[in-house]
Amino acid sequence: MKKIGYFILAAVLAGGVCQMNACGLDETAEIPEGYVAETAEGLMFDDAAGARTYNYCPCVIVEGDTAHVWYCSSVEEGIGGDDHIAYRSGKRADGVWYWSPKKIVLGAEEGTYYSGNICDPDVVKGEFHMQGETYSYLMAVLGCTTKDNSSNMFGFKAAKSPEGPWIDVPSVSPLYNFYDYYPGYVYNGANEFIWGWGQCSLVSVDKKGKVLLFYTGRSATSQKLECWDFSDLDHPKGLYETEVRNQGVFDLNGAQDSICNAQFMYDEAASRFYMICDVHPFRTDRWPTNLPEASRVYYFDDFSGGEPGEAFLGKNLQWRELFTLNEAATGFPHNHNCCFFRDPYGRKPEGKELEIAYTKCDTGEDWTVLFGYRIYRYAYRLGEQ
Numbered sequence: 001m002k003k004i005g006y007f008i009l010a011a012v013l014a015g016g017v018c019q020m021n022a023c024g025l026d027e028t029a030e031i032p033e034g035y036v037a038e039t040a041e042g043l044m045f046d047d048a049a050g051a052r053t054y055n056y057c058p059c060v061i062v063e064g065d066t067a068h069v070w071y072c073s074s075v076e077e078g079i080g081g082d083d084h085i086a087y088r089s090g091k092r093a094d095g096v097w098y099w100s101p102k103k104i105v106l107g108a109e110e111g112t113y114y115s116g117n118i119c120d121p122d123v124v125k126g127e128f129h130m131q132g133e134t135y136s137y138l139m140a141v142l143g144c145t146t147k148d149n150s151s152n153m154f155g156f157k158a159a160k161s162p163e164g165p166w167i168d169v170p171s172v173s174p175l176y177n178f179y180d181y182y183p184g185y186v187y188n189g190a191n192e193f194i195w196g197w198g199q200c201s202l203v204s205v206d207k208k209g210k211v212l213l214f215y216t217g218r219s220a221t222s223q224k225l226e227c228w229d230f231s232d233l234d235h236p237k238g239l240y241e242t243e244v245r246n247q248g249v250f251d252l253n254g255a256q257d258s259i260c261n262a263q264f265m266y267d268e269a270a271s272r273f274y275m276i277c278d279v280h281p282f283r284t285d286r287w288p289t290n291l292p293e294a295s296r297v298y299y300f301d302d303f304s305g306g307e308p309g310e311a312f313l314g315k316n317l318q319w320r321e322l323f324t325l326n327e328a329a330t331g332f333p334h335n336h337n338c339c340f341f342r343d344p345y346g347r348k349p350e351g352k353e354l355e356i357a358y359t360k361c362d363t364g365e366d367w368t369v370l371f372g373y374r375i376y377r378y379a380y381r382l383g384e385q
Helices: 367-372
Strands: 055-063 066-073 084-093 096-099 103-106 117-130 133-144 153-159 198-204 210-216 223-229 237-243 263-267 272-278 295-301 320-325 334-342 353-361 374-381
Touching: 055 117, 055 353, 055 374, 066 117, 084 117, 117 153, 117 198, 133 198, 133 210, 153 198, 198 263, 210 263, 263 334, 272 334, 295 334, 295 353, 320 353, 320 374, 353 367
Parallel strands: 055 334
Antiparallel strands: 055 066, 066 084, 084 096, 084 103, 117 133, 133 153, 198 210, 210 223, 223 237, 263 272, 272 295, 295 320, 334 353, 353 374
């Protein structure tokens, strides 16, 4: 969810949000040595005290009292545009998450489509075969060869375990090469700025190899959906594609809004899709100007009877607003690059709660607000929608 908004949650929202350690969770788990508890305010984890680093744009999957989180993180202090993909594992005890030390699992590599930056991970579990091996996890990543936030594209990594090692999937990396569409493009500050495409979200259709791939399109103000059969990663098959309709999606002024930088989750028991995405417009009178003040959760009920995802092909899809993560809810002026706590297949875990990881950002005088990016957890108690 690169440079358009990314972070996590930390407060109590009257009537809808539970305290971080009091939502009816009473698991008892042994906490491994070196794991550190999230704070009472919801800060999931942090780097060393006072470190001029940043963490944002998480993806979280949960299996029982165990979680895995991948996110964008810097390595060298005080350096912007130093995106790497970091990983931590989590254990929950008595409703509190404890997180392992940070492990960097991916970074920029010369000669690749992510030689400038790699970020925005999203992970799904399944059965993926490639070059005689079977992999259990597929990760979509955004990459670029630039440092100016232009020319983004995305590809895939595969692994046998959540911590990796993560290896390239050559057949779909990048899935669409930016420079095939815009040969020789270089942003010089005067010509048209072209963001590209990325900010993927993956949901398994069959808990095997069929996957819904959502991503932000060329303009960074539209949301695409493609369904792929990734069972054989040496010969992947595109099954269908469409644009995610935005009926029912409104901006801060009540006008029709576009969908971008979104993550999706399927509630199998309720036949319901959830979406969390940026809310426009962005403020231009203070730093940062490229992040939303708020992110919003929507849902629609899918009673079509088809496979998960087929409802997006219909013309009558209507989103319904559930709640908004804004300063009134979190205490932070910018709330961006969010994700749901999902099961390994992109499904909603059991229970009456939506857990969300979001990125917070404070205001400042210039781009160095980046070093305030931190990831928080937010819990929303579901009622009768």
